[in-house]
Amino acid sequence: MMRFKALLMVIGFLWPTVVLCQKKAYKQGLAFEERGELTLAMERYKAALYKNMYFSKAKIALKNCAEQRVEHLLSDYFVAREKREWEEAKQISQVVTHLREEMNYFSIDIELPAYQEDRFLDDDNKLLEEKYQKAQQEYQQKHYQKARDRLEAILEMYPAHDASSQLLASIDQLETEEKAVSAFKAGNYFLAYDLYSELLKSDPEHKDYIEHLNRSKVNGSMSVAIVDLTEAKNSQSKALKTAVLSEMTGWSHPLLAMIEREDLDLLVQEQKQAFTGLFDENTVAAPGLLKGVQQLLMIRLEDIQYNKLPSQTRQLTAYEMVESKVFDGDGNWRVKTEFLPRQYTENLEQVSVTASLHFKLLEVQTGNILMAKKVAASIADEIVSANYTGNPSSLLPTRNDQIVQSGPYLENFRATFHQSKPLKTESQLYMELEAKLAADVAAGIKKSLSGGKR
Secondary structure (H helix, E strand, O other): OOOHHHHHHHHHHHHHHHHHHHHHHHHHHHHHHHHHHHHHHHHHHHHHHOOOOHHHHHHHHHHHHHHHHHHHHHHHHHHHHHHHOHHHHHHHHHHHHHHHHHHHHOOOOOOHHHHHHHHHHHHHHHHHHHHHHHHHHHHHHHHHHHHHHHHHHHHOOOOOOOHHHHHHHHHHHHHHHHHHHHHHHHHOHHHHHHHHHHHHHHOOHHHHHHHHHHHHHHHHOEEEEEEEEEOOHHHHHHHHHHHHHHHHHOOOOOOEEEEEEOOOOOHHHHHHHHHOOOOOOOOOOOOOOOOOOOOEEEEEEEEEEEEEOOOEEEEEEEEEEEEEEEOOOOOOEEEEEEEEEEEEEEEEEEEEEEEEEEEEEEEOOOOOEEEEEEEEEEEHHHHHHEEEEOHHHHHEEOOOOOEEEOOOOHHHHHHEEEEEOOOHHHHHHHHHHHHHHHHHHHHHHHHHHHOOOO
16 A cells, blocks of 8 residues: 555656656657748657657647648649659658558547549559569560569569469570570580570470480580599598499489499509609690590698697686575675685697598590699597586586586586587598598589589
């Protein structure tokens, strides 16, 4: 009961201030309205109503201003409509709609005749038609990117506009066709084959697409053999050759046949001499040594290093939150919180394996080197663990000189005290390294095969 009376006293004390504020806002609105500044007047009337939704004078004044504002907007709307400026008409109609919705919050209805609502809808359709016609013109003029941008903007506003979707699909088709023609003329038969295959999905009976697909296959089909220039005693190199072959085979392009040949001793011996000039463009292989093989991929793995660093141990400081009860100055109990420093030990273990690989791709018939490159890679692993004589769940770490009491950083910190994951073995690291090097080599080969005339 006492609290209720206290609340009434506070309301009674503040009420005159509220009344003064709402009246002040109302008077300011009147002044703006007198000067014809309707937007500013409406803002002040709304401010008065926010303080008191039952302030009838402010509500009446706001309704009058809103109606005048709509009248002015509709006058501009009619001018834009007469000039057939549908974009501007659309923007004005949106402002009117927004204003009416805003007035609904104050229980004020701004009524428009039914024919005006129909005009808004009609203008919306005309704006859509105008935008689509411009897109069609740009399409006919082969300004495909401009047409694409406009059609995407239309579909963002009108997702169900089928004509725009269909025209956009036509642009996609034409752009793909242009890329396919260009790729075929440049001798990029792998790319041309892929693009014509994509075009035939939407038009399976297109004779020109079928013809160019078949010609791409005839002109671009090739077989590639992989040879290893590293001594057979190197198990890592043999594993790498297998990994590269697997990576390339996984590509599964219809124009590519991967051939693994073991009886290439003569060519391998010759190339061991030539590999010192790997990056010399004049370095070539004797042509015609491999019947039925058009491309030769030669690889050599070297500089394999496994490195395990000595364990690093260091003493660090975390904090433990301790709460205790103490008397305050008034003789009352209160809780005192302290953060006490605690020492713990952190251990860091690190291992890594690095290697470099030379490879070159050459055309067997001519001996031309299509690509020569050196690829290096490194795989590392580390384990951070911590030890504490007490309960690690009570420790709080610091970050940027601030004690962290919650969040992912705290969770990761405490997880180090329960670290059970072992370091990766030397064998695991080599396997990951092989996969990375194989992927890099395969990416380079694919780019060479798909990107240039052969």
